[in-house]
Amino acid sequence: MSRRWDAIVVGSGPNGLAAAIELARHQRSVLVLEAAAEPGGGMRTAELTLPGFKHDVCASIHPTGLASPFFKRLPLDVEWVHPDVPLAHPLDGGRAVIMERSVSRTAERLGRDGRAYQSLMAPFVAGWDRIDNEALGPIKIFPRAPFLMLRLAFFGLRSARSLVGRFRGQEAPALLAGLAGHSVLPMEWAPGSAAALALGTLAHRVGWPMLRGGTGVLARALAGVLHQLGGELRCNHPVRSLGELPEARIKLLDVTPRQFVAMAGNDLPSSWKDRLLSFRYGPGVVKVDYALSAPVPWTNAEVARAATVHLGGTFEEIARSERACWEGRHAERPYVLCVQNSLFDPTRAPAGKHTLWAYCHVPQASPLDVSASIDDQIERFAPGFRELVLARSVLTPDRLQSYNANYVGGDITGGALTLGQLFTRPVVQLDPYRTPLPGVFLCSSSTPPGGGVHGMCGYHAARSALAGW
Numbered sequence: 001m002s003r004r005w006d007a008i009v010v011g012s013g014p015n016g017l018a019a020a021i022e023l024a025r026h027q028r029s030v031l032v033l034e035a036a037a038e039p040g041g042g043m044r045t046a047e048l049t050l051p052g053f054k055h056d057v058c059a060s061i062h063p064t065g066l067a068s069p070f071f072k073r074l075p076l077d078v079e080w081v082h083p084d085v086p087l088a089h090p091l092d093g094g095r096a097v098i099m100e101r102s103v104s105r106t107a108e109r110l111g112r113d114g115r116a117y118q119s120l121m122a123p124f125v126a127g128w129d130r131i132d133n134e135a136l137g138p139i140k141i142f143p144r145a146p147f148l149m150l151r152l153a154f155f156g157l158r159s160a161r162s163l164v165g166r167f168r169g170q171e172a173p174a175l176l177a178g179l180a181g182h183s184v185l186p187m188e189w190a191p192g193s194a195a196a197l198a199l200g201t202l203a204h205r206v207g208w209p210m211l212r213g214g215t216g217v218l219a220r221a222l223a224g225v226l227h228q229l230g231g232e233l234r235c236n237h238p239v240r241s242l243g244e245l246p247e248a249r250i251k252l253l254d255v256t257p258r259q260f261v262a263m264a265g266n267d268l269p270s271s272w273k274d275r276l277l278s279f280r281y282g283p284g285v286v287k288v289d290y291a292l293s294a295p296v297p298w299t300n301a302e303v304a305r306a307a308t309v310h311l312g313g314t315f316e317e318i319a320r321s322e323r324a325c326w327e328g329r330h331a332e333r334p335y336v337l338c339v340q341n342s343l344f345d346p347t348r349a350p351a352g353k354h355t356l357w358a359y360c361h362v363p364q365a366s367p368l369d370v371s372a373s374i375d376d377q378i379e380r381f382a383p384g385f386r387e388l389v390l391a392r393s394v395l396t397p398d399r400l401q402s403y404n405a406n407y408v409g410g411d412i413t414g415g416a417l418t419l420g421q422l423f424t425r426p427v428v429q430l431d432p433y434r435t436p437l438p439g440v441f442l443c444s445s446s447t448p449p450g451g452g453v454h455g456m457c458g459y460h461a462a463r464s465a466l467a468g469w
């Protein structure tokens with residue numbers, strides 16, 4: 001690689017590709033280096049169980065992808081598939097909370113809590129297009145919609161338990177607990193409510209869609225855009241140190257702090273090294289993919305209207321589950337996130353067969369296979385489920401980290417989304433993407449706005465690099 005490039009990007013996850021595309025859009029020559037045999041990072045689809053069954057290896061439902069201000073600008077040749085409703089949350093006794101696209105229709109299902117739910121969510125849904133850049137990026141001193149951002153901060157920078165204090169029934173707190181569970185924080189910790197508000201808002205505003213053919217389609221589409229802009233992508237090219245990289249004016253790294261410290265070696269000032277090594281990673285996940293002979297037999301048939309299903313029961317049950325993994329324990333009844341892709345995208349399984357995608361949170365770097373507990377939670381709300389399983393694939397935290405080095409200890413969010421690491425990740429500074437090494441920037445989910453297939457970490461990192469060009 002004797003050619004001199006304007007920019008080198010290490011890693012081809014959604015953020016690495018977004019950074020490369022933004023630089024290429026500004027006529028910079030860009031080379032992306034990817035360790036794996038194909039691009040995508042968490043955007044890959046594979047036959048993990050049986051031939052003909054396509055499973056998303058990591059992310060599967062993409063509200064932030066469809067809502068991403070950056071992805072909207074790109075000519076992406078993909079098809080978004082929308083389930084009938086964004087989300088279902090079964091409860092015992094055959095009950096279920098159904099989140100409709102409409103805020104008012106969802107509120108109607110919440111009985112006496114309907115008015116409080118509509119009062120909470122409607123302003124964010126109506127004003128999302130005025131705050132999307134701020135909500136999916138670093139802190140701005142002068143946001144476009146300051147009063148709406150203040151409202152988001154007021155409700156979002158608190159714990160999920162605090163947020164649900166306004167409700168009196170069981171359904172609304174359970175629904176919000178399931179949404180807040182995506183933050184991988186205990187229900188008693190701030191800012192867990194931020195995930196509930198953001199993901200709930202997107203459910204009503206844009207839906208919770210999947211990609212026809214699997215998430216890998218998006219990786220190929222982004223790589224295609226990069227190629228059209230003159231960028232180059234090379235797979236099977238791991239990078240262990242910055243010294244291995246070709247000469248370039250800037251280098252953007254789609255890696256977490258731990259990998260950056262290893263890659264920088266002695267070039268990194270000790271003060272910065274200490275700050276990066278103190279970066280806190282969150283709990284891991286155990287993920288199970290199922291090949292099924294028939295759809296999941298939910299007790300409440302309406303659950304089949306949603307691709308995404310939150311299994312955990314009441315708010316208090318989910319709170320116990322999410323607290324356990326931070327205390328080094330494995331919940332007996334874990335909060336489980338499920339996706340039934342094949343109900344809405346028939347390309348995912350052979351005719352008459354189905355797939356199911358599921359995971360739960362476990363302690364950081366847990367060595368245990370808790371897939372039996374995941375089976376139990378599904379069976380709890382869908383008796384007879386086990387009899388439908390043709391094959392399964394289990395990814396424990398160590399296997400996830402082997403698959404993608406950014407999933408440290410099985411943490412799929414790029415670091416804990418605690419209050420101290422929400423906007424100031426990976427360290428506290430005005431520009432969260434810049435490092436002390438000249439021309440070196442971080443562009444992974446360890447920078448704002450964090451995890452999700454939206455590319456906004458890479459976009460903002462690229463903008464930071466271009467600002468100093």
